[in-house]
Amino acid sequence: MESPALASSTEIFATYPAFLPLLTEGETLFSWSARYHRLSGNALARQSSIQLFGDRRAGLRPDFPSHLQQLVEITRGLIGDAETLAYERTLFGFFAPFQNTQGASNVLKQMRGTSVEKVKSALGILPSRVGAFFPLKFCQDCIQDDLKKYSVSRWHLEHQWPSVWICRKHHRMLHALKREYQPRDLRRWLLPEDVTAEEWTGSATSSAVTKSKLLWITELSTHFAQLRGQHFDHQLLRYTYLLRAKEREWLFTDGSVKLALVRQLFLKYYKEMDDIPGFEVVKGVQSEHAGMLGLLMRQFDWRRHPVKHILLIAFLFESVVEFDAVYERVRQVHVQGGTDALEEMVGESWKSELKRLVEVEHKSLSSAASTIGIPLCVAIRVCKQEGIAYQRRSHVVNTVLGEEILEMIIQGLSRVEILQKTGIKKTLLKDLMARKPVLRDAWRIKDFERRRDVYRVNFLELIEQFRGVPIKKLRTVPGNGVSWLYRNDREWLTQNLPCM
Numbered sequence: 284m285e286s287p288a289l290a291s292s293t294e295i296f297a298t299y300p301a302f303l304p305l306l307t308e309g310e311t312l313f314s315w316s317a318r319y320h321r322l323s324g325n326a327l328a329r330q331s332s333i334q335l336f337g338d339r340r341a342g343l344r345p346d347f348p349s350h351l352q353q354l355v356e357i358t359r360g361l362i363g364d365a366e367t368l369a370y371e372r373t374l375f376g377f378f379a380p381f382q383n384t385q386g387a388s389n390v391l392k393q394m395r396g397t398s399v400e401k402v403k404s405a406l407g408i409l410p411s412r413v414g415a416f417f418p419l420k421f422c423q424d425c426i427q428d429d430l431k432k433y434s435v436s437r438w439h440l441e442h443q444w445p446s447v448w449i450c451r452k453h454h455r456m457l458h459a460l461k462r463e464y465q466p467r468d469l470r471r472w473l474l475p476e477d478v479t480a481e482e483w484t485g486s487a488t489s490s491a492v493t494k495s496k497l498l499w500i501t502e503l504s505t506h507f508a509q510l511r512g513q514h515f516d517h518q519l520l521r522y523t524y525l526l527r528a529k530e531r532e533w534l535f536t537d538g539s540v541k542l543a544l545v546r547q548l549f550l551k552y553y554k555e556m557d558d559i560p561g562f563e564v565v566k567g568v569q570s571e572h573a574g575m576l577g578l579l580m581r582q583f584d585w586r587r588h589p590v591k592h593i594l595l596i597a598f599l600f601e602s603v604v605e606f607d608a609v610y611e612r613v614r615q616v617h618v619q620g621g622t623d624a625l626e627e628m629v630g631e632s633w634k635s636e637l638k639r640l641v642e643v644e645h646k647s648l649s650s651a652a653s654t655i656g657i658p659l660c661v662a663i664r665v666c667k668q669e670g671i672a673y674q675r676r677s678h679v680v681n682t683v684l685g686e687e688i689l690e691m692i693i694q695g696l697s698r699v700e701i702l703q704k705t706g707i708k709k710t711l712l713k714d715l716m717a718r719k720p721v722l723r724d725a726w727r728i729k730d731f732e733r734r735r736d737v738y739r740v741n742f743l744e745l746i747e748q749f750r751g752v753p754i755k756k757l758r759t760v761p762g763n764g765v766s767w768l769y770r771n772d773r774e775w776l777t778q779n780l781p782c783m
């Protein structure tokens with residue numbers, strides 16, 4: 284069916300360069316094809332698509348066009364080979380570094396071939412909340428510049444990357460074609476100059492701070508999109524994020540993320556930017572599991588939308604050089620010592636301290652954990668891994684520690700004192716006391732007397748300090764203890780009330 288078309292295109296290109304426009308710097312393949320269509324004088328876009336791609340629709344896809352091999356054959360390699368076109372003239376270059384080698388070559392194969400139906404699912408962008416819809420975007424000043432320079436406007440590749448919403452040259456917010464006007468198997472082969480005001484989304488005026496962040500995101504995106512043939516290892520990316528977080532003191536000493544803190548800072552960083560198309564994922568960070576933050580920093584998964592990575596990298600790092608350096612360091616450590624070395628790098632040598640606190644100082648595990656600054660569950664896990672014999676509640680009773688606690692109870696030390704000295708939990712102390720009711724009752728009497736004495740002294744000081752002040756007013760002084768005395772020591776209170 285398509286052979287007649289091929290024949291006709293061969294004839295056309297026999298007269299090259301008359302009909303083959305120059306592929307200009309930073310221009311997308313879609314843009315170049317649209318300009319070809321304009322020059323060709325063809326009435327229908329599909330005629331031009333057939334002449335270039337050997338397919339009636341292939342060239343009309345602005346994101347991931349198919350039939351690239353055929354295009355290269357038809358143009359006799361004059362605009363580059365299929366792989367270069369995919370990397371440098373389509374959205375593929377933006378997604379490729381975040382794919383593994385196999386995933387990237389799978390997508391390339393589809394783009395070279397005749398069907399790109401499975402490209403988006405291969406890239407893992409269908410289930411993503413960032414979305415698989417990429418509106419055509421443009422800068423109004425760039426249109427003017429291009430019209431002056433080329434007498435025609437162009438779609439700039441850099442503007443099409445899903446994380447880019449500002450023009451680096453003009454510092455102007457980009458406009459996007461509204462979804463309903465997005466070319467999709469259509470008759471119209473759009474160039475930016477053809478877009479009318481009602482067809483594009485209004486560009487929100489952004490603050491200088493937001494603009495500088497968007498420029499930073501654009502710089503990062505540009506850097507990544509040029510990493511042809513390089514693929515990030517998602518596990519190493521995760522450690523890169525963790526190491527950077529550690530430098531910023533956003534990790535607990537065991538290497539886990541202080542998620543509540545990081546979440547708050549992340550949301551603050553992207554305040555007023557979470558309505559930008561594709562950046563809505565920022566909102567998900569408010570959820571229980573911290574959305575993309577949790578996914579990127581806590582879980583291993585090789586397939587996350589590049590926009591998510593870029594948003595996190597922009598938040599964590601201040602320059603491309605800095606990011607590259609940390610990633611390279613992580614890569615080196617991994618080469619030399621594997622995942623264990625990476626764990627060691629983000630964590631700290633606190634395990635021996637845990638062992639000492641628990642085994643030598645007989646601290647409870649929770650007390651040791653809070654002394655070190657790690658969650659209890661991590662302490663339990665490590666004790667099990669390292670064979671540290673920590674004392675479980677029921678085991679305390681017949682140990683040296685148990686004896687010590689009993690002695691303190693007999694002496695009538697306050698609850699606070701006992702807990703501080705032993706590092707045990709309140710509930711454990713309660714349990715221990717429940718096992719010795721006689722001791723407990725004796726302790727309660729002593730405890731009551733001690734507290735009562737404290738309240739009495741406190742009260743006498745209070746009325747001395749506020750001489751002549753009515754008792755009603757004294758009750759408003761913080762820590763006055765009058766209510767306690769009224770409930771528990773009324774006789775004494777009545778005797779000692781100041782004469783009015």
Ligand SMILES: [Zn+2]
Pocket residue numbers: 422423424425426450451452453454455
């Ligand atoms: Zn511009």
